[in-house]
Amino acid sequence: MERVVVGITGASGSIYGKRCIEVLVSKGYGVELVVSEVGKKVFEYELQIPFNRFVSSLPEDLVNVYSPEDLFAPISSGSYPVKGMVVIPCSAGTLGHIVSGSTVNLIHRAADVNLKEKRPVVLVLRETPLNRVHAENILKAIDVGATVLPASPAFYGRPKTVEELVDFVVDRALTHVLGRGLGLFRGWTL
Ligand SMILES: Cc1cc2nc3c(=O)[nH]c(=O)nc-3n(C[C@H](O)[C@H](O)[C@H](O)COP(=O)(O)O)c2cc1C
Numbered sequence: 001m002e003r004v005v006v007g008i009t010g011a012s013g014s015i016y017g018k019r020c021i022e023v024l025v026s027k028g029y030g031v032e033l034v035v036s037e038v039g040k041k042v043f044e045y046e047l048q049i050p051f052n053r054f055v056s057s058l059p060e061d062l063v064n065v066y067s068p069e070d071l072f073a074p075i076s077s078g079s080y081p082v083k084g085m086v087v088i089p090c091s092a093g094t095l096g097h098i099v100s101g102s103t104v105n106l107i108h109r110a111a112d113v114n115l116k117e118k119r120p121v122v123l124v125l126r127e128t129p130l131n132r133v134h135a136e137n138i139l140k141a142i143d144v145g146a147t148v149l150p151a152s153p154a155f156y157g158r159p160k161t162v163e164e165l166v167d168f169v170v171d172r173a174l175t176h177v178l179g180r181g182l183g184l185f186r187g188w189t190l
Helices: 012-027 038-047 052-055 093-101 106-116 132-142 162-178
Strands: 004-008 028-035 063-066 084-090 121-125
Touching: 004 038, 004 162, 012 028, 012 038, 012 084, 028 038, 028 106, 028 132, 038 106, 052 063, 052 093, 063 084, 084 093, 084 106, 084 162, 093 106, 093 121, 093 132, 106 121, 121 162
Parallel strands: 004 028, 004 084, 028 063, 084 121
Antiparallel strands: none
16 A cells, blocks of 8 residues: 655645545555644634644554654655655745755655655645745755645636635645545546
């Protein structure tokens, strides 16, 4: 079974992270999940679901959940085999930690080791507008091999629901982690 590290941070857009996990699990991928402390609070605020209830709804055989403080977790090591990592949504703060190499929590550390192992690391950044620090950090992230994928859905598929907008971003992000699209949205056709 292929496994993907999923980090959820305290940027707005917890719905992207939740859907990303659900899609991965539905396709039979294993998920190594880390949610930052603020990420849990924003998740509960935006989705109105207790985080622990969400975790208990996930299949135990496919999903491992780690505390962001648990730097002894297997995903702290580059030798732990995963396909890649997605941080969804990714705050400007976590972007800054990742590009500076300051591995304060397990999301930063897992991104750090996946980058050194040259595996896909996709950062679904959610912030607007961008200041110069954000823009410089985006450039640094691209320079060190990460994919910066703004949470910026397209409208050419004429989406009717929030779920369709979310699926666009989740599919684009997972395409870059897995190397293949999951068919969650209709691609561009005339
Ligand atoms: C409701 C709420 C929404 C937020 N939305 C964003 C956001 O969209 N982008 C962002 O960079 N930070 C956002 N923040 C701020 C981050 O949560 C904050 O910078 C935090 O330190 C990020 O830490 P983390 O990356 O470890 O989760 C938001 C905070 C709250 C409480």
